[in-house]
Amino acid sequence: MSALEPTKLDRPRASRDWSAADSGTARSVAAALRRADLGDRLRSLALAAPLLVLLALSFGIPIVLLLSRAVYDPTIADALPQTSQALAGWNGTGLPDDAAFLALAADLRSNQAKGTAYELAKSLNARLPGARSQVLKTVRQLEAADRPPLEVMKAVPFWSAPGTWPVIESGTHSVTSFYLLSALDLRWNADGGIERVPPEQAIFLQVFMRTFFVAAAVTLATLILGFPLAYLIASVPKGLAAILIVAVLLPFWTSILVRTAAWTVLLQKFGLVNDLLLWLGVADDRLDLMYSRIGLIIAMTHIQLPFTLLPIYSVMRTIQPSQMKAAYSLGAKPFTAFRRVYLPQVFPGVMAGCLLTFIICLGYYITPALIGGASDQLISNFIASYVNVELNWEMAAALSFILLVFTLALFGIFARILGLDRLKLV
Amino acid sequence: MLLSPYPTTGERIRITLLWLWCGMVILFLLVPILIPVPLSFNSGAFFIFPLEGISTRWYEVVLGTHRWQAAIGNSLIVAFGTTLIATILGTLTAIALSDEKFPGRRIVMPLLLSPLIVPVVITAVGSYLFYARVGLASTYAGIILAHTALASPFVVVTVGASLTGFDRNLMRAAAISGAKPITSFFRVMLPLILPGVLSGAAFAFVTSFDEVVVVQFLASANQRTMPLEMFIGLREKLSPAITAAATLMMALSIVLLVVANLLARRGKQRPRID
Numbered sequence: 001m002s003a004l005e006p007t008k009l010d011r012p013r014a015s016r017d018w019s020a021a022d023s024g025t026a027r028s029v030a031a032a033l034r035r036a037d038l039g040d041r042l043r044s045l046a047l048a049a050p051l052l053v054l055l056a057l058s059f060g061i062p063i064v065l066l067l068s069r070a071v072y073d074p075t076i077a078d079a080l081p082q083t084s085q086a087l088a089g090w091n092g093t094g095l096p097d098d099a100a101f102l103a104l105a106a107d108l109r110s111n112q113a114k115g116t117a118y119e120l121a122k123s124l125n126a127r128l129p130g131a132r133s134q135v136l137k138t139v140r141q142l143e144a145a146d147r148p149p150l151e152v153m154k155a156v157p158f159w160s161a162p163g164t165w166p167v168i169e170s171g172t173h174s175v176t177s178f179y180l181l182s183a184l185d186l187r188w189n190a191d192g193g194i195e196r197v198p199p200e201q202a203i204f205l206q207v208f209m210r211t212f213f214v215a216a217a218v219t220l221a222t223l224i225l226g227f228p229l230a231y232l233i234a235s236v237p238k239g240l241a242a243i244l245i246v247a248v249l250l251p252f253w254t255s256i257l258v259r260t261a262a263w264t265v266l267l268q269k270f271g272l273v274n275d276l277l278l279w280l281g282v283a284d285d286r287l288d289l290m291y292s293r294i295g296l297i298i299a300m301t302h303i304q305l306p307f308t309l310l311p312i313y314s315v316m317r318t319i320q321p322s323q324m325k326a327a328y329s330l331g332a333k334p335f336t337a338f339r340r341v342y343l344p345q346v347f348p349g350v351m352a353g354c355l356l357t358f359i360i361c362l363g364y365y366i367t368p369a370l371i372g373g374a375s376d377q378l379i380s381n382f383i384a385s386y387v388n389v390e391l392n393w394e395m396a397a398a399l400s401f402i403l404l405v406f407t408l409a410l411f412g413i414f415a416r417i418l419g420l421d422r423l424k425l426v
Numbered sequence: 427m428l429l430s431p432y433p434t435t436g437e438r439i440r441i442t443l444l445w446l447w448c449g450m451v452i453l454f455l456l457v458p459i460l461i462p463v464p465l466s467f468n469s470g471a472f473f474i475f476p477l478e479g480i481s482t483r484w485y486e487v488v489l490g491t492h493r494w495q496a497a498i499g500n501s502l503i504v505a506f507g508t509t510l511i512a513t514i515l516g517t518l519t520a521i522a523l524s525d526e527k528f529p530g531r532r533i534v535m536p537l538l539l540s541p542l543i544v545p546v547v548i549t550a551v552g553s554y555l556f557y558a559r560v561g562l563a564s565t566y567a568g569i570i571l572a573h574t575a576l577a578s579p580f581v582v583v584t585v586g587a588s589l590t591g592f593d594r595n596l597m598r599a600a601a602i603s604g605a606k607p608i609t610s611f612f613r614v615m616l617p618l619i620l621p622g623v624l625s626g627a628a629f630a631f632v633t634s635f636d637e638v639v640v641v642q643f644l645a646s647a648n649q650r651t652m653p654l655e656m657f658i659g660l661r662e663k664l665s666p667a668i669t670a671a672a673t674l675m676m677a678l679s680i681v682l683l684v685v686a687n688l689l690a691r692r693g694k695q696r697p698r699i700d
């Protein structure tokens with residue numbers, strides 16, 4: 001190295017000037033490269049921009065908007081401007097002063113005049129069950145106006161009940177944790193702590209538990225059914241393996257709706273499954289498999305089986321059969337060899353398949369809606385019904401928020417342990 | 427096969443049990459998707475074997491009545507619209523992402539895939555909330571936009587895979603030979619990655635054609651697609667027409683996905699030209 005290094009002595013003077021010129025050129029070349037590089041970067045960004053913008057508009061904004069509804073609900077604050085002002089100085093305990101009652105009466109009347117009283121009643125009712133009828137009743141009495149407003153307000157016991165005013169006060173803040181807490185069957189108590197809601201109002205934890213239970217049962221069933229088949233496909237000769245793989249891929253390529261439809265046909269009281277059970281003598285009488293938990297789990301297992309099997313198979317394919325032979329030749333019993341040599345290597349595939357199926361199961365909607373009974377509806381079905389039936393967007397948003405947190409957390413584990421490239425789409 | 431040259435009794439039993447179990451699992455996998463096919467040709471109105479007779483009356487219902495015809499038409503409009511947008515934009519994005527100079531690939535890729543991860547009900551409800559505000563609910567454009575979000579990840583991934591076998595030096599060679607970027611794209615790159623693009627298009631088409639949850643929230647009575655008509659039919663009353671519709675949908679999906687997978691494989695296997 002040192003022999004090749006030009007020394008000061010043998011470097012001609014002229015070359016010094018060259019090197020000075022060189023470094024100038026080098027700088028400008030570097031700058032030009034940087035410019036070109038920036039240009040390339042911007043060009044590739046511009047190529048991706050249309051899809052990114054489209055996704056932001058068609059997917060990003062809708063999701064953010066929906067989730068924001070879980071914590072942002074200005075309906076009550078907007079409907080009760082005077083009450084909000086009157087409650088600004090209230091310490092939150094006991095009953096507020098008469099000015100607050102008067103302000104509320106004025107707000108209720110102005111809502112009635114604007115035609116928004118029902119909207120307000122519904123919003124209050126979402127936070128305080130039973131409020132709807134009380135609001136509408138009070139509005140009617142205020143309209144009759146044969147008594148002073150304060151007297152009307154005091155005559156309705158609801159407005160002097162202990163729980164009412166804290167709810168109104170919390171409603172005057174547009175940002176609220178109410179719905180998120182409700183989605184977990186929690187609420188703020190009078191002392192500012194968080195407590196469980198009374199058992200008769202608690203519904204959501206049960207729904208989440210049910211969703212997890214169904215997801216876990218389906219995951220387990222797909223593993224029990226899929227693992228041996230994956231093993232078989234990975235160990236038979238190529239031609240036979242190709243035929244067996246088609247048996248897995250054909251249902252995989254059929255849409256969830258079509259497969260659910262097929263199962264509704266099969267699970268009927270006089271359907272094929274019942275015929276088979278009777279013929280085998282497993283059941284004495286025809287079972288009600290439609291609108292049942294067991295029917296739901298059977299159909300979901302059928303739909304999810306390829307999702308569990310394919311990642312396991314793709315790992316099993318890479319394991320050399322000679323390893324097991326080596327274990328046998330070293331004196332291992334078949335089960336020991338399987339447990340100590342084979343299983344640890346297959347484990348990542350098993351994890352990938354099971355996690356994938358579990359995550360997908362958490363979001364199931366179509367199959368429970370069509371095959372599950374009323375007590376088999378999963379969290380997605382509740383979200384849909386809060387939008388379609390109850391028109392309670394805030395509650396739908398809060399449930400979506402929680403479901404999304406679970407999904408993303410599990411997906412984060414998936415990506416961290418196994419890497420995103422395990423998520424093969426094709 | 428699977429048996430060692432000198433199998434022990436225990437090994438024979440294990441292999442037999444494995445085959446029996448796997449045979450049952452394969453029946454479990456295949457029977458449910460095959461059952462609607464013969465039932466759809468039943469001349470009777472019940473889902474019972476043996477069939478009362480062979481007839482195509484339920485196909486005539488699906489292909490001949492206005493309700494189903496409109497649904498098939500809507501499905502085709504939405505699926506073609508989605509395929510067109512998702513394929514063009516997804517291909518451009520895949521090309522951008524295959525460039526190692528693309529900034530923030532680690533952030534962009536998960537964002538692009540997120541429509542597949544987010545539970546579809548959340549996507550549907552969110553779209554309904556936002557699209558209603560901007561006047562896109564109950565429009566074909568709205569449904570196509572929402573479907574594009576669900577379909578584009580498939581295009582980005584399949585075209586991206588076919589681009590890993592594409593030699594970027596070919597584009598430099600074209601540029602040196604004086605070709606404009608747009609010319610070298612159409613004359614050099616596109617022909618080489620075409621299997622991947624067509625495969626992505628087929629995936630996009632099937633994704634949109636089979637989708638029901640988003641449509642359920644965004645479509646008015648005028649935009650009901652075939653899956654939505656099936657979903658409503660399954661909820662209200664079970665008619666054998668549904669088995670005919672299911673058979674048609676299944677045939678279309680399977681044919682397209684077989685083609686898509688063959689194309690995707692061909693796209694990836696293309697040798698590098700060095």
